Amino acid sequence: MITETVGIIGGTGWLGGAIAKAVLAKGLVPAGNLIISNRSGNHPLAQQGACLVTDNQDLVDRSDVVILAVRPEHFASLGIDATGKTVISLMAGITAQAIAAQTSASAVVRAMPNAAVEIEQSFTPWYGFGAIAPTTKSLVQQVFECVGTAAEVEKEDFIDYLSALSGTGPAFPALLMTALANQAMQAGIPGDIAQLAAKSVVVNSSQLLASRDAQQMIDALVAYRGVTAAALQVMSLGDFEGQVGRALQAGAAVARKGLEA
Known part of the structure; x- marks a missing residue:
């Protein structure tokens, strides 16, 4: 107290x-x-x-x-x-x-x-x-x-960058969940099933990361050379991490503008 x-x-x-x-x-x-x-x-x-x-x-x-x-x-x-x-x-x-x-x-x-x-x-x-x-x-x-x-x-500048990272809260997971569900529906999966599957990935399965190292999990899945590895490879070739970096920089830029925005 x-x-x-x-x-x-x-x-x-x-x-x-x-x-x-x-x-x-x-x-x-x-x-x-x-x-x-x-x-x-x-x-x-x-x-x-x-x-x-x-x-x-x-x-x-x-x-x-x-x-x-x-x-x-x-x-x-x-x-x-x-x-x-x-x-x-x-x-x-x-x-x-x-x-x-x-x-x-x-x-x-x-x-x-x-x-x-x-x-x-x-x-x-x-x-x-x-x-x-x-x-x-x-x-x-x-x-x-x-x-x-x-x-x-x-450093104070870290606050502006983190405003675009942790400060966004559920925005990035929500975007991923929406993209997964939309892509499943475009593949012909019924909407209710697509939503459940996407929610399971983003909300439920991600809880495993609370007690595991994220990079080690990725490495293990890639080494298995299965379905998940193929999906991860496509995302990597598509510059997924680079897109995330550009998104964070864009958000941080807005935060740094402050009252001028």
Whole structure:
């Protein structure tokens, strides 16, 4: 349990709300030490012990650490003074320096969770800017471990790249699952069977990777020289990895543009 007071601006949205629910459910934050802003001042999270306020500056004034769980385009009009505070930003594309300049925060953490926070399976990379005490770093790590796993990265640019990798959440698996199902249907497989088969590959079979090395699994399947090996060879010849790399670079480029996008 942490003793600092944590405020979440956007704490009733899907991302901020998921984090708020998790830290309360796991007892990371004592009742009354979690403050969330909400225009109406009324939300079910209050029944779980969160303190609701209607004014963002009031939240900042009452918090030791402030989490910004708002859309990037709303940041410019946020208008908060976080002098002496640590601000944790969940916004893509807005640099730590820009956040510090606008909020006067003494330290800024940029973090990039994904949609899997809803099932407490997100991977959240985070980067610290400014003088961040070890206790605050521990707090950041613990908050994001409530919704999955987390790791500190050494360079801020890594956050922009990872926004296009782990930050996309289920997007890439969803694309693969859709492609597999569509191709099966084009081959004449009934739609319901195609969907079940594709879901089994992406959702069920991929769970084997939780305890196995991915490259070793690929090598073993290729060495078997069977059906799977033939399919993998075609994907390799089609520059599958290169396409993934270009996709990630394109996403990272958008993240790096930030407010100019």
